[in-house]
Amino acid sequence: MTSCSNSSPLRLGIAGLGTVGAGTIRLLRMNADLLSARAGRKLEVVAVSARDRTRDRGIDVSTLRWHENPLDLVSDPDVDVVVELIGGSEGPARALVEKALSAGKPVVTANKALLAVHGSALAKLSADNHAPLLFEAAVAGGIPAIKTVREGLAADKLLHVGGILNGTCNYILTVMRETGKDFDLVLKDAQDLGYAEADPSTDIDGIDAAHKLTILAGLAFGRPVAFDSVQVEGIRQIGAIDFAFARTLGYRIKLLGLARLTDAGLQARVAPCLLPHNAPIAQVDGVFNAVVAEGEFVGRIMLEGRGAGAGPTACAVTADLVDIARGHTIPVWGVQASAEPALRACPAGTGAGAFYLRLMVEDRPGVIADITAVLRDCGVSLRSMLQHPAENETTPYVPLVLVTHQTSEAAMQDAITKIDALSVVTDSPVMIRIETA
Ligand SMILES: NC(=O)c1ccc[n+]([C@@H]2O[C@H](COP(=O)([O-])OP(=O)(O)OC[C@H]3O[C@@H](n4cnc5c(N)ncnc54)[C@H](O)[C@@H]3O)[C@@H](O)[C@H]2O)c1
Ligand SMILES: N[C@@H](CCO)C(=O)O
Ligand code: NA
Numbered sequence: 001m002t003s004c005s006n007s008s009p010l011r012l013g014i015a016g017l018g019t020v021g022a023g024t025i026r027l028l029r030m031n032a033d034l035l036s037a038r039a040g041r042k043l044e045v046v047a048v049s050a051r052d053r054t055r056d057r058g059i060d061v062s063t064l065r066w067h068e069n070p071l072d073l074v075s076d077p078d079v080d081v082v083v084e085l086i087g088g089s090e091g092p093a094r095a096l097v098e099k100a101l102s103a104g105k106p107v108v109t110a111n112k113a114l115l116a117v118h119g120s121a122l123a124k125l126s127a128d129n130h131a132p133l134l135f136e137a138a139v140a141g142g143i144p145a146i147k148t149v150r151e152g153l154a155a156d157k158l159l160h161v162g163g164i165l166n167g168t169c170n171y172i173l174t175v176m177r178e179t180g181k182d183f184d185l186v187l188k189d190a191q192d193l194g195y196a197e198a199d200p201s202t203d204i205d206g207i208d209a210a211h212k213l214t215i216l217a218g219l220a221f222g223r224p225v226a227f228d229s230v231q232v233e234g235i236r237q238i239g240a241i242d243f244a245f246a247r248t249l250g251y252r253i254k255l256l257g258l259a260r261l262t263d264a265g266l267q268a269r270v271a272p273c274l275l276p277h278n279a280p281i282a283q284v285d286g287v288f289n290a291v292v293a294e295g296e297f298v299g300r301i302m303l304e305g306r307g308a309g310a311g312p313t314a315c316a317v318t319a320d321l322v323d324i325a326r327g328h329t330i331p332v333w334g335v336q337a338s339a340e341p342a343l344r345a346c347p348a349g350t351g352a353g354a355f356y357l358r359l360m361v362e363d364r365p366g367v368i369a370d371i372t373a374v375l376r377d378c379g380v381s382l383r384s385m386l387q388h389p390a391e392n393e394t395t396p397y398v399p400l401v402l403v404t405h406q407t408s409e410a411a412m413q414d415a416i417t418k419i420d421a422l423s424v425v426t427d428s429p430v431m432i433r434i435e436t437a
C-alpha cells in the first residue's frame with residue numbers, strides 16, 4: 001500500500017448523525033490510516049449538521065463545525081463532499097442533495113427513498129453539474145450491490161436483478177417459520193428488539209424493498225425506473241398456517257424484489273414468494289439480505305450480507321468516499337445521462353406464473369366442486385390441492401390450499417375475485433407466487 005500524505009485531505013460535511021451518520025464518523029476515525037492509504041489522501045470530517053446538538057452519540061463531535069441548517073454545508077467553503085444521512089424522499093434531504101449537486105459538489109447518500117423517487121432528476125443534476133452522486137449504502141446496506149451491478153457486471157446484458165432487500169421482513173418471516181408464531185406477535189418482538197420501527201409500514205408493506213428494487217433495476221437496465229410503476233405487496237397477510245403448508249410442499253416464504261426485462265417490457269415487483277426450500281436464496285435467513293442477478297454471459301450470481309446497521313451501512317458510505325478521493329466516479333445509471341424518460345414497469349395482471357392460493361372454506365360437501373368450477377371457467381389448471389382437517393368438530397372452517405400450474409396473472413386475478421365472492425369462502429384468499437429462484 002502506498003500513502004500519499006502530501007495530497008490535500010478530502011473534506012467532508014455530514015448531515016444526519018443517527019445510526020448511519022454516527023457509524024460513519026466512527027468508522028472514518030477507527031480506519032483512518034488504512035483509508036488514507038487506500039484513498040491516496042486523508043478523509044477528514046470538517047462539518048456536521050443534525051437536529052440535536054446535545055445528544056450523546058458515543059462519538060465526540062465537539063471539534064467539528066456545527067451547522068444548524070444542513071443546507072449550509074453546501075456553502076461551507078471547507079466542505080468538498082456533502083454526505084446526506086438524514087433520510088426521506090423530500091424535505092431537508094432532497095433540498096440538500098439538489099443544492100449540493102447544483103453547486104457542483106459531490107454527494108454521497110444512503111437514502112434509497114430519495115434515489116427511488118427522484119433518481120431521474122438527480123442523475124440529470126449530477127451530469128449537468130459534473131458532480132458525482134454515489135449511493136452504495138442505499139441498496140442492501142453493506143453488500144456492494146451497486147458496485148456489483150453497475151461495474152462488476154458492466155459487460156453483460158442483465159436478464160433479471162433483485163433479491164431479499166428488506167432485513168426486517170426477512171427477520172419476521174424467518175422467525176414465523178422457525179417458531180410457528182403469527183405475524184403480529186413476531187412483529188412485536190422485532191419492534192422490542194429494535195429491528196422494526198414503531199411505524200413499521202415502510203418495511204412490512206414492501207415499500208423499502210421497492211425503493212431498493214427501483215434503484216437496482218435502473219442500474220441493471222441503464223435507465224431510471226418509475227418507482228410508482230413497481231408493484232408492491234407486503235407480508236401482513238401471511239399467516240402461521242402458510243408456513244405449515246409451505247413446509248409440506250417443500251417451499252420457504254421470502255419477500256422478494258425482482259425486476260425482469262421481458263419481451264412485454266419491464267416486470268418489477270416486490271411480493272412474498274414461495275421458493276424451493278433448498279434454493280440458495282431460500283437459505284438467507286434473519287436480518288440478512290441477498291442480491292441476485294442473472295446475465296446472458298455470467299449466468300446467476302448471488303451476494304449475501306447485512307443490509308442494515310451502523311457498521312455495514314457506514315462501510316458502504318465510506319467506500320463511496322474512497323471512490324471520490326480516488327477520482328473513480330461514474331454516471332448514476334452507469335451510462336451517460338440521456339433524455340429518455342423513466343422506464344415504467346408493466347401493470348399488474350400482464351405476467352404469468354405458478355401460484356399458491358390459501359382459502360378458508362366451509363367444511364361441507366360440494367365446496368371443492370364450487371371452487372374448482374371457478375378455476376375451470378377461468379382456465380386455471382391445478383397442480384395440487386391440500387386440505388388440513390379441522391382442529392376439532394366445532395370448527396366450521398378449514399384451510400384449503402391450491403397450487404396451480406403456470407397460468408396468466410390476469411386469469412388468476414379473475415379466479416381469485418370470483419372465489420372470494422363464493423359464500424363458502426370466508427376470509428380473503430391469500431395468493432403467493434411460486435418462484436424457481
Ligand atoms: N439505519 C440503517 O441501517 C440504514 C441502512 C441503509 C440505509 N439507511 C438510510 O440512511 C439514512 C439515515 O438513516 P438512519 O438510520 O441513520 O436514520 P436516523 O433516524 O438514525 O438518523 C437521522 C439523522 O438525521 C438528522 N436529521 C433529521 N432531520 C434533520 C434536519 N432537518 N437537519 C439536520 N439533520 C436532521 C437526525 O437528527 C438524525 O441525526 C436514511 O436515508 C436511511 O434510509 C439506513
Ligand atoms: N429498514 C431496512 C434497513 C435499511 O435499509 C431493512 O429492514 O432492511
Ligand atoms: Na450496498
